[in-house]
Amino acid sequence: MDIFVLSCVQAQVDSVLAEIARIEGSEFPYKHTQEAVKETKALFETHRASLASISERSDKATAELACSAAFVDLSESIDLLGFLLRSTNVRNAFEAYGPLLRIARQLLGADTRLIVSSEWYFSPFTYLGYQYLPNFVLIGLPAPESSNPFLLPLAGHELGHSAWTLCGLARQMEKAVEKAVIEEITQGWIEYESFFHSFKPEQVGTDLFARPMWKPAWDWALRQCEEHFCDFFGLRIFGEAYLHAFAYLLAPQRQGMRPLIYPNLKTRAECLDDAAREYGLTVPEGYADMFENLQDPAPEQLRENLLLSLADAARTKFVDVLRSEVDKIVSNAGILTRSPALVENCGKRLALMVPAERSMGLANILNAAWRGWLDPKFFSDQQYNGRKLENLREVVLKSIEILEIEARLEEVT
Amino acid sequence: MSDPRLPMTVSRAAIELDQASRGEHVDFDATRRFTKFLQDSLQQDVEPGGPHAVWLDANTVDVVGHALLQVEEGGMVRTVQDVFEHALALAIEMEKASATTGSSDFDRLRRFCVAFGNSLLSHRASLKHEGPINPHRR
Numbered sequence: 412m413d414i415f416v417l418s419c420v421q422a423q424v425d426s427v428l429a430e431i432a433r434i435e436g437s438e439f440p441y442k443h444t445q446e447a448v449k450e451t452k453a454l455f456e457t458h459r460a461s462l463a464s465i466s467e468r469s470d471k472a473t474a475e476l477a478c479s480a481a482f483v484d485l486s487e488s489i490d491l492l493g494f495l496l497r498s499t500n501v502r503n504a505f506e507a508y509g510p511l512l513r514i515a516r517q518l519l520g521a522d523t524r525l526i527v528s529s530e531w532y533f534s535p536f537t538y539l540g541y542q543y544l545p546n547f548v549l550i551g552l553p554a555p556e557s558s559n560p561f562l563l564p565l566a567g568h569e570l571g572h573s574a575w576t577l578c579g580l581a582r583q584m585e586k587a588v589e590k591a592v593i594e595e596i597t598q599g600w601i602e603y604e605s606f607f608h609s610f611k612p613e614q615v616g617t618d619l620f621a622r623p624m625w626k627p628a629w630d631w632a633l634r635q636c637e638e639h640f641c642d643f644f645g646l647r648i649f650g651e652a653y654l655h656a657f658a659y660l661l662a663p664q665r666q667g668m669r670p671l672i673y674p675n676l677k678t679r680a681e682c683l684d685d686a687a688r689e690y691g692l693t694v695p696e697g698y699a700d701m702f703e704n705l706q707d708p709a710p711e712q713l714r715e716n717l718l719l720s721l722a723d724a725a726r727t728k729f730v731d732v733l734r735s736e737v738d739k740i741v742s743n744a745g746i747l748t749r750s751p752a753l754v755e756n757c758g759k760r761l762a763l764m765v766p767a768e769r770s771m772g773l774a775n776i777l778n779a780a781w782r783g784w785l786d787p788k789f790f791s792d793q794q795y796n797g798r799k800l801e802n803l804r805e806v807v808l809k810s811i812e813i814l815e816i817e818a819r820l821e822e823v824t
Numbered sequence: 825m826s827d828p829r830l831p832m833t834v835s836r837a838a839i840e841l842d843q844a845s846r847g848e849h850v851d852f853d854a855t856r857r858f859t860k861f862l863q864d865s866l867q868q869d870v871e872p873g874g875p876h877a878v879w880l881d882a883n884t885v886d887v888v889g890h891a892l893l894q895v896e897e898g899g900m901v902r903t904v905q906d907v908f909e910h911a912l913a914l915a916i917e918m919e920k921a922s923a924t925t926g927s928s929d930f931d932r933l934r935r936f937c938v939a940f941g942n943s944l945l946s947h948r949a950s951l952k953h954e955g956p957i958n959p960h961r962r
Contacts (some may be wrong), residue, residue: 454828458832470845472938582881618902618903619889619906
């Protein structure tokens with residue numbers, strides 16, 4: 412092991428620990444961020460100790476692995492630290508934190524910890540798989556939209572990513588999707604034979620050298636299934652408000668290559684349309700027609716197109732199952748989904764530019780908010796219609812604050 | 825396979841086995857943790873009524889399979905069943921090595937840990953280019 416390389420990694424670990432010490436001095440609006448910072452600090456302190464145990468007598472490959480392991484954590488944790496720091500920023504809608512935490516705990520367990528932050532990135536996102544942050548749900552919204560309550564339903568999609576793993580669906584689906592991909596290959600062998608030319612159909616699933624050939628299709632199909640699951644999750648929790656938030660963010664997207672780990676855009680919208688009808692929701696007329704599918708790989712990219720067609724064929728087999736699973740999970744958690752009567756009541760208050768009381772759930776407020784957006788003459792007093800969105804945002808955030816106050820008062824009585 | 829602590833755990837296990845191979849006193853804490861992870865990953869899943877073929881998730885087969893191809897002799901690891909059997913045997917050997925003071929092939933176990941660690945990091949790196957990136961970023 413080159414001593415200089417080891418010292419570089421050690422210095423970088425020291426830099427991260429120094430940065431964490433600075434972050435620890437921030438003002439935290441809620442304790443979960445502090446806890447996440449503490450866990451991250453413990454990880455890097457362990458790396459520091461590990462690297463310190465390497466000596467001139469250490470096996471070279473072993474020393475290199477220790478440096479690589481520390482380096483990977485460095486590269487994967489820096490943006491997480493940024494996320495944690497930005498969660499303290501006043502741009503975030505702290506009013507929504509309490510209601511979202513309640514929903515997260517109902518769905519994922521009473522010990523769930525939530526951090527909501529922002530990112531200088533177009534799409535909402537979540538961080539998954541930080542095992543040293545057990546029970547944490549990390550949700551980020553695009554920075555310019557991080558205080559926009561109209562996009563809060565998209566947090567439902569991000570919660571779905573945590574549920575996918577916690578409810579055991581990830582493991583079940585890994586196996587089911589693998590079986591579907593292999594079946595697709597063996598049943599359509601005439602089409603795939605030239606691609607798997609060195610192998611017989613019965614070797615496709617078991618041979619270590621055949622498996623990498625179809626594994627990307629498995630990975631894409633599995634991720635696409637997860638995205639459908641999360642769309643249905645957001646829809647089931649927030650109702651029509653999810654449809655509108657989804658369209659707000661993605662309907663304008665017309666150009667670009669389709670990300671292979673997502674179902675195509677219009678396909679997602681069509682599946683949401685079907686799911687909404689099954690869940691008893693009202694779908695806006697022509698909803699899916701607002702979207703366009705993005706470009707598939709170019710025709711000359713034969714391998715990508717073959718694998719993508721395998722992935723799409725496998726994924727479509729599971730859409731109905733995923734829709735039902737979401738319905739079961741959300742119903743069993745006792746989540747109060749939107750009530751037409753309560754949405755109506757909230758709407759009447761918002762139209763007066765008065766915060767809603769007794770809304771009984773975030774979904775009711777957000778659905779009333781979207782009705783307000785879609786109604787050009789929403790406010791009774793015309794003076795508010797001039798800056799309608801700005802005024803709506805303000806009164807909706809106040810309604811969410813009241814929702815949280817009512818919930819806390821109910822807890823103590 | 826997605827546990828971010830795993831590269832560090834297997835790296836520390838490799839360090840412990842390296843130290844043990846030189847006769848140094850070692851607590852084998854990380855070796856035990858990695859062994860447990862490996863045993864938990866090797867969940868045997870048999871199709872009812874079908875041939876008794878093991879099922880392991882594709883990422884486990886990928887990472888463990890690549891590691892075994894580095895350390896086991898040529899041709900011995902070819903199928904998913906082979907991955908399961910060889911990895912289980914190594915997990916048992918690691919469990920014994922961390923429990924007794926008798927002689928164990930620490931060097932072979934260290935080589936497996938290093939191969940596993942590198943295979944895992946390589947697998948992680950291959951996942952990083954799948955998300956959308958800003959085309960203006962270089």
